Amino acid sequence: MSAAPTIRKIGLTGGIGSGKSTVANLLRDLGAWVIDSDAVAHELTAPGGAAIPAIAERFGAAAIDASGALDRAHMRERVFADPDARKALEAILHPMIGVATQAEADRAPADAPIVFDVPLLVESRHWAGRVERVLVVDCAEATQVQRVMQRNGWTAEAVERVIAQQASRSARRAVADAVIYNDGLTLAQLQAQVRSLWQAWIGPLPP
Known part of the structure; x- marks a missing residue:
């Protein structure tokens, strides 16, 4: 080693x-040992992802696409138009991303x-x-x-x-x-x- x-x-x-x-x-x-926070965010906002219920509650059904994932195009336009919406989305995602990336870091080999x-x-x-x-x-x-x-x-x-x-x-x-x-x-x-x-x-x- x-x-x-x-x-x-x-x-x-x-x-x-x-x-x-x-x-x-x-x-x-x-x-x-590379940990991609964007990939983590995609997992959290995929169909059945851990962030989907909170996003749907905060932003409504329009924020979720037909597959049950985050509607990225819709939310991109929404956060561009409304800084408060962006902050609200980040408040949901950032803590979850922090937990998930730390869990991934804990799996890294010591060397x-x-x-x-x-x-x-x-x-x-x-x-x-x-x-x-x-x-x-x-x-x-x-x-x-x-x-x-x-x-x-x-x-x-x-x-x-x-x-x-x-x-x-x-x-x-x-x-x-x-x-x-x-x-x-x-x-x-x-x-x-x-x-x-x-x-x-x-x-x-x-x-």
Whole structure:
């Protein structure tokens, strides 16, 4: 078994289209135990998910689609239009996500660093006490827009609305212990930065 990592818990965050998920996968390839808070949220809001009853009670039947899952398109429009609705949804989901991600962290091998992949790490505010380091993946807003348009088929306006709802780039960088500026990098260059950070924070690269 490998030696215990120098840094055990890392918070990974970045805006939509920043390339955060690619960095998460590169860390996973090196042996990190990656916990995807978005995936946890999807489980909580899937048909029969633990958050569905509370969401239906707070937001009504229109918030739930025909399958019994959260109607994401409906709620996206609703929280964009009403900040109080967004806060109410977060008040339901964030505590549940916290419990579920901690349960997943408890399953991690002792010799694996834990990476909490959290798009809203800055916004949710309670993550600072749960991680030892924060890694931010950053890029220009124009790059974010282009990437998401190509990936999701969204309009530029739709991407910009999401960006406006997220923490600013400066707010993320302000809490970062390290920033990977993922603009104009090849995958090999991005991988090299991730490997360098691993050596600085975790220890020797795996064989």
